[in-house]
Each structure stands twice: as structure tokens, then as C-alpha cells.
Amino acid sequence: MTVSRRHFVSALGLGGAGLLSPPLLGGRGHEARLATWLSSAEGPAGLIRLDSNENPNGPGARAFEAIKAMFGEANRYPDDPERALVAAIAKEHGVAEQNVLLGCGSSEILRMCVEAYVNTAQHLVTAGPTFELPANFAKTMGRAVVTVPVDAKLRLDLGAMGDKAGGAGLVFFCNPNNPTATVHGDAAVREFVARVRRDSPATVILMDEAYHEYVEDPSYRTAIPLALADANVIVSRTFSKVFGMAGLRAGYAIAHKDTVRRLQGWRLGSGISVLALAAATASVGDREHIALEQKRNREAKAFTRAFFEKAGYDAGVSDANFLMVDIKRDMRPVREACRKEGIAVGRPFPPLTTHLRISIGTMEEMQRATEVLRRVLA
Numbered sequence: 001m002t003v004s005r006r007h008f009v010s011a012l013g014l015g016g017a018g019l020l021s022p023p024l025l026g027g028r029g030h031e032a033r034l035a036t037w038l039s040s041a042e043g044p045a046g047l048i049r050l051d052s053n054e055n056p057n058g059p060g061a062r063a064f065e066a067i068k069a070m071f072g073e074a075n076r077y078p079d080d081p082e083r084a085l086v087a088a089i090a091k092e093h094g095v096a097e098q099n100v101l102l103g104c105g106s107s108e109i110l111r112m113c114v115e116a117y118v119n120t121a122q123h124l125v126t127a128g129p130t131f132e133l134p135a136n137f138a139k140t141m142g143r144a145v146v147t148v149p150v151d152a153k154l155r156l157d158l159g160a161m162g163d164k165a166g167g168a169g170l171v172f173f174c175n176p177n178n179p180t181a182t183v184h185g186d187a188a189v190r191e192f193v194a195r196v197r198r199d200s201p202a203t204v205i206l207m208d209e210a211y212h213e214y215v216e217d218p219s220y221r222t223a224i225p226l227a228l229a230d231a232n233v234i235v236s237r238t239f240s241k242v243f244g245m246a247g248l249r250a251g252y253a254i255a256h257k258d259t260v261r262r263l264q265g266w267r268l269g270s271g272i273s274v275l276a277l278a279a280a281t282a283s284v285g286d287r288e289h290i291a292l293e294q295k296r297n298r299e300a301k302a303f304t305r306a307f308f309e310k311a312g313y314d315a316g317v318s319d320a321n322f323l324m325v326d327i328k329r330d331m332r333p334v335r336e337a338c339r340k341e342g343i344a345v346g347r348p349f350p351p352l353t354t355h356l357r358i359s360i361g362t363m364e365e366m367q368r369a370t371e372v373l374r375r376v377l378a
Helices: 005-011 022-026 061-073 079-093 105-117 133-140 158-164 186-199 224-229 257-266 274-283 287-310 331-340 363-377
Strands: 048-050 100-103 124-128 145-149 170-174 204-208 233-238 251-255 322-326 343-345 355-359
Touching: 048 355, 048 363, 061 274, 079 100, 079 251, 079 274, 100 105, 100 257, 105 133, 105 170, 105 204, 105 233, 105 251, 105 257, 124 133, 124 158, 133 145, 133 170, 145 158, 158 186, 170 186, 186 204, 186 224, 224 233, 224 251, 251 257, 287 322, 287 363, 331 343, 331 355, 331 363, 343 355, 343 363
Parallel strands: 048 343, 124 145, 124 170, 170 204, 204 233
Antiparallel strands: 100 251, 233 251, 322 355
């Protein structure tokens, strides 16, 4: 079910479309600051947004029902709904509630980690390219950032990152990595964590698993068991991707109880609305919804990959809801040409300036997008 603003209002049984204005559902992270809202975005001639790795189908039915039921609590602070979500997350992952920390999207979790562990004496180690928020937070704070380029296969260069981890306050490990869609298996993750813990015992490793549910690599495992056993490992998750709640803003971390206690000091109190909390609580254990979204993503991604490969382009390995395609030319003119034809694709990710990141939309959206790409790339 693709969700427009009109459909969302209808699903909630609300009469006024003004309740959900374009800015409310139009915010799309970094990309939202690079483009203006198109008033025709709902209609068939509107912009197809394949630029922010969003789930095009939106939240599941359980989430909609939970939001509708929670409107009567909109005048209350979210204390009880927060406790309910913590309990639901703990139950889903088989951990104690004291191992769970909520955030306004996983973005707040990343910010808290940077504030807690990166300082004038301890730098941040990150990859290039990877998700930029931790590095941006650190730079805003005036902290040192060491960026390690990805390897020739667009994977995080764990050997080089380990070399730079000595004396670091925090290492950011995005797995699967955004924007390259590559993933590291369990053995590689454990070896990296063991090396950093041996060579730099005070360094904390932040494992960003935003795309966890989309991974198909059989060697992959979540790092949650490592986080429970080691106070210097943190796993962040989000409801923005497979759960389709990027605009609702809910995320969480799972970590050792002592780590959660420390990070609480940097958390924005009451930072998640009661509506988002209700939707997340209803969704975290919704395996039927997760399986449906995995299937939809897998099928639309396979269709898109086949298009690029038939056209002679390397679409790379993807364990996420997007592809990173080497189009063998500067991607910026291609991006602009696509936008003029109603298709928004990802921004440049230096130094991979010949690579185009394209999020996976619905099958219909990918069919329309590939027709545009066929003309533009020709």
C-alpha cells in the first residue's frame, strides 16, 4: 500500500487534509535540504522520490491503527508510551529493558554517541563514504574526524579503520553501509571489534544497523550479542526503513546497561511523539509486515538491477533498499536530468562521483524510473 498524504488522512478517519501539510511528510533528511517540495508530489505526474532510502509503502496496518487509537493521548507527555515501546523492543530482541535506549530516529542515537565519546582528546573514525551524521556532529563540535576510504569493492576497509582507531573515542561502523549497500559478515565484525578492543581499549564502536532487515548475505548477523556483552559496543536501529516511518522519527539503541545509563544524559527528554511511539510499539514485532516489505524490496531491486546490468552498468552488491551503480560518468548531470523528468535520485557521494545511488521504490515507480534512466543514460 503506497501511502500518500491524502490516503494517510483517510486511513486515520480525519476530515481535514490540512492536518498533514507538505512539510510534515516532506522532510527527507539531507536530501530535503537540497530540493524544494513539489506541490504535485501526490499525483501521477509528481516527483518519484528515490533519493533518501525511504520505504515507499509506508507503515503497516498495525501502525495506522495504533496511531488512530493514540490521538486521545496527544495532550499527554509520552512517559507511558515510551515505557511501552522500550518493553516491546526488549521483548522482540530478548534483552532486558535496561539495555534499550530510545531516540528520535537513529539520528539522535548517533548524536548522543558522538557527544558522549568524541572529545578534544579522542577523535572519531568513520568511512568515506558512509552515513555522514556522526562526522557532521563531530565537526560541528569542533572535534577531529578521521575518514577512511572504502575499498575497491565499496566495503568498509576494516583493516585501515582498525589502524586509525588507536586513541579514538568512537568508531562508526555502518553495516550495511550507506551509500554503498555493502555488508560485513559476523566473523569480520567480531574480528574487528576484538582488534579495536585489544589495541585501543577505551574506544567505543557504534554499529549502525539501520538496514538490518534487508540483509540477505548469509554470513551477516546482528551485533546485538556483542553489545550486550561489551560496554564499548553499541547497536543502533531505526523505524525509518523497513517499518516505513521516516517521517514519524523513532529509533533505538541496544547496549550494555552501563552504556545506556551513560548515554541517557545526552538524550532529549520526551523527544518522540506519542503517535510515533504508538506506531513503533505496534510494529516492532510485526513479522508479517517485515516479510512483506522484504519481498517487495527484493523484487523491485531485482528488476532495477536487471535493467542496469542489461544496459552495461555494474549495480554492485546490495544488502539494503538501494543500489549504488557505477554509471561511468559524472553522476551530477545525470541526477539533474532525471529530476527534470520527475525522478529524484541520490546526491553525490565523493569520492564515488561516477556512482549513482538509487533507492528502491515500488515496482511501478522503478518501471517509470528505469524508462527515464534509459533515455538519460543514452
